[in-house]
Amino acid sequence: MLDDLQTAPIAKPDVDEKWIVVPAGVGNVRVRIVKPVDSTGTLPVVLYVHGGGWVIGNAGTHDRLVRELAADAGAAVVFVEYDRSPEARHPVVMEQAYATAQWIVKFGAEEGLDPSRLAVAGDSVGGNMTAALTILAKQRGEVHFVRRGPAGRPARPSRSRIPAPLRCGALLRWGRMRSADPADQDERVGRATILMETARKQPLLYY
Incomplete structure (x- = not known):
């Protein structure tokens, strides 16, 4: 298609x-x-x-x-x-x-x-x-x-370009808001926490 x-x-x-x-x-x-x-x-x-x-x-x-x-x-x-x-x-x-x-x-x-x-x-x-x-x-x-930025400038960490749902605080809010079921909320918050910890241990992304 x-x-x-x-x-x-x-x-x-x-x-x-x-x-x-x-x-x-x-x-x-x-x-x-x-x-x-x-x-x-x-x-x-x-x-x-x-x-x-x-x-x-x-x-x-x-x-x-x-x-x-x-x-x-x-x-x-x-x-x-x-x-x-x-x-x-x-x-x-x-x-x-x-x-x-x-x-x-x-x-x-x-x-x-x-x-x-x-x-x-x-x-x-x-x-x-x-x-x-x-x-x-x-x-x-x-x-x-x-690892170069726009116009040949040295690359800078792209935290400012990370969409809001992927920022740490927003990840936790996402985990709580996606479902009204408390058990499901806990599971999603757990996933968000894992993503956050993984991100902290990885090299920064560059643009």
Whole structure:
């Protein structure tokens, strides 16, 4: 259905693109490399992980977004066409995305990609996975993502951009307000507390 919606005519930037297959221990993954049209030389790279709740979304649903990102940023966008649920289970998606990052580091130069200028981005659940990817990269030490803010400024913690429902106090209020059942309230507050403690122990997210 989403693919059908994307077939409507709409203006999209022209790009140069190439599909490759990246080996991964959990199953090889198709990857789309999108560059600004007629670009030359080595480009900075945005590893893009799409959203869709792990069950929908693909290169077609995100085609315009990826094209605009490449054209406006003057960068190559490496789009991971990961295996989706329910057929694929954790950690398949994460390992396929991480394998793509590894491929960029090892072989990206052959495709005009600069692994020293590698950023990671995503929407919806893809944003969730980008945060997890940065943690995984830090733990394994094989991939290094750039940490720069807008206009090249050093990155700053993005607490101010965290939506209100994800702030600590709001999490607790959310836990209490979602249900009138006291037992359910206690369960939700417990979940919120776990999320808060997890967030405190993880590296800050940067934009």
